[in-house]
Ligand SMILES: Nc1nc2c(c(=O)[nH]1)N[C@H]1C(S)=C(S)[C@@H](COP(=O)(O)OP(=O)(O)OC[C@H]3O[C@@H](n4cnc5c(=O)[nH]c(N)nc54)[C@H](O)[C@@H]3O)O[C@H]1N2
Ligand SMILES: Nc1nc2c(c(=O)[nH]1)N[C@H]1C(S)=C(S)[C@@H](COP(=O)(O)OP(=O)(O)OC[C@H]3O[C@@H](n4cnc5c(=O)[nH]c(N)nc54)[C@H](O)[C@@H]3O)O[C@H]1N2
Ligand code: SF4
């Protein structure tokens with residue numbers, strides 16, 4: 001038996017795990033009590049890594065689609081055929097596109113290779129899961145702090161008051177906030193006399209352990225946030241403290257905010273005025289406090305506005321860059337120091353004219369770029385670790401668009417709702433055959449830490465890691481088009497160089513000397529030195545955000561809200577987006593793809609618990625069982641995302657037994673945040689009716 005210490009790569013928490021193996025068999029996966037950061041914490045998803053390794057549905061060789069069948073094909077032949085088809089498509093004036101999915105953010109070795117593929121393809125049609133996720137954070141950071149990757153991180157271990165808006169870390173284990181063992185960290189906050197407040201249209205697992213939970217009408221968060229800022233102002237609690245000399249445009253912020261009044265904000269968001277004053281008093285108490293917002297406020301029509309207002313709240317209470325507030329990290333690999341600050345609007349998408357953000361177009365534009373004829377139409381698509389048919393709004397439209405492509409290549413280990421459309425699927429080796437470094441996640445961790453995990457197993461002959469597949473594909477395509485061949489640098493070398501080029505000056509060997517992980521300490525104040533704005537100030541009043549507040553938000557506030565049901569999503573600790581559904585370990589338990597509906601809304605529609613209901617939006621219709629629960633706010637219904645494995649061609653034997661339906665057959669491509677292009681996945685207007693079984697004719 002061999003014992004391996006590793007970091008779990010499945011979600012952002014990066015928990016330390018102990019993997020015991022015998023030969024190529026995984027005997028057990030447990031939490032690593034000696035990991036200084038995760039302290040033995042583990043969730044059920046880590047044990048699913050063993051299922052991933054042994055899953056019979058996992059592709060082990062490249063495959064080519066021939067009719068309804070998949071035929072094994074050699075790597076070199078696959079590359080050559082793909083490159084030749086790209087050349088033909090380009091010669092005929094067709095465009096190519098890439099969609100990069102979420103697991104790449106957990107794969108340090110593949111990300112430096114993706115630019116090689118982009119260059120070889122020479123297309124501006126770059127899409128990723130970032131625009132159904134976190135780009136609003138990045139845009140706000142780019143504008144306010146001068147670099148899109150300057151994430152302010154909640155310092156939960158030292159705060160006294162934390163407010164979580166639209167996040168459920170007890171299920172998600174934290175996001176844009178690497179915070180393993182979050183439940184114990186919340187309990188420690190409460191044990192030292194602090195408080196947790198959760199703002200969420202559902203009484204989530206996190207809300208259940210919070211000191212206070214407020215329902216909020218989906219999509220109305222800017223009203224609450226403006227209300228909180230105004231309440232601080234009214235109580236004389238605006239106190240940026242040592243940040244004051246760094247604040248540019250601070251008076252402009254207040255001039256814009258003071259056009260609004262708290263009563264109207266309270267009415268619009270559904271949180272009582274007295275509660276807004278009470279919460280503002282807590283935040284402005286002078287004790288360390290932090291406001292944090294996630295998916296519920298990022299994937300909203302006001303996503304960027306929400307994150308701006310959250311940053312302003314942390315600044316106004318003097319909690320930005322303060323112990324126990326929202327702090328900037330000092331990671332082993334300083335991405336901020338080694339990348340550009342970010343771009344927006346250098347060019348625009350062909351069909352709808354979306355501005356580029358960070359070199360990408362929004363995922364809401366993907367289907368139209370493929371389906372709309374004309375010059376520049378996308379005829380070839382590469383997906384890398386993504387399942388956009390289930391993840392981006394109006395999956396049905398994308399589903400049909402994909403079937404019209406001349407070439408589709410998916411780098412994925414499964415035949416999914418997305419890769420089922422591919423002409424070639426190029427699968428990576430098993431997860432334990434890869435090394436791991438949390439390149440993008442250590443910098444957003446609640447403490448500074450680093451941890452390098454070598455592969456547990458040697459690679460089986462003939463298999464490849466994602467990074468090799470992407471790099472070799474880039475070489476083949478570049479070669480076929482007569483371009484210079486890209487230089488391929490082994491990932492460990494790149495990582496070591498990035499470490500050495502960072503202020504801490506660590507080497508990979510330094511980190512490898514700590515198999516349980518290297519704790520680099522709590523965050524320290526880093527402003528103004530850390531700012532990347534030219535004058536080292538915080539740009540508090542970005543022009544487009546002030547305009548969004550006084551224009552689009554003001555108009556929304558003045559409009560009469562509809563009285564229909566609004567659909568939101570949810571996550572469960574035993575799922576991970578669309579792709580752990582094939583793990584027999586995780587699939588156990590009651591069905592999870594249900595429509596949560598409040599008792600009053602169910603009664604009004606004559607719906608009983610467990611009834612099949614039809615849900616209809618402007619984008620589509622699905623049918624699923626109802627789960628009546630008072631944990632959702634009246635007027636709100638909740639359906640998890642990541643289901644819908646019953647689509648044609650999907651080869652996920654376990655997941656197909658309970659395929660569920662895709663929430664993204666209901667979300668709409670027309671609902672997005674115009675500043676960032678991020679999809680608005682929450683607050684979709686829907687109608688819900690009981691499905692009346694057809695009575696068989698006598
Ligand atoms: N309605 C609604 N929609 C949502 C969300 C929501 O909250 N509500 N959340 C959004 C968010 S935050 C995200 S991040 C996106 C995710 O969107 P995507 O990234 O498009 O989707 P995933 O479900 O994460 O699918 C990942 C795919 O990668 C494959 N995969 C897993 N590991 C590897 C690997 O190591 N290598 C390779 N090559 N492939 C791998 C899996 O088999 C799977 O097919 O979904 C978004 N969609
Ligand atoms: N177990 C598990 N863990 C995961 C994932 C997973 O699928 N499963 N996915 C990973 C990924 S890719 C990500 S990005 C993270 C996401 O991490 P989180 O953001 O913590 O995850 P969610 O559970 O989507 O939390 C969003 C919350 O917002 C609430 N909400 C919906 N609409 C609104 C609104 O209008 N306003 C407010 N205030 N709240 C609203 C929802 O009810 C939900 O509780 O999780 C990661 N971790
Ligand atoms: S919380 Fe995330 S990192 Fe930790 S064990 Fe679970 S899936 Fe892995």
Ligand SMILES: [Mo]
Nearest residue numbers: 102129132133
């Ligand atoms: Mo995500």
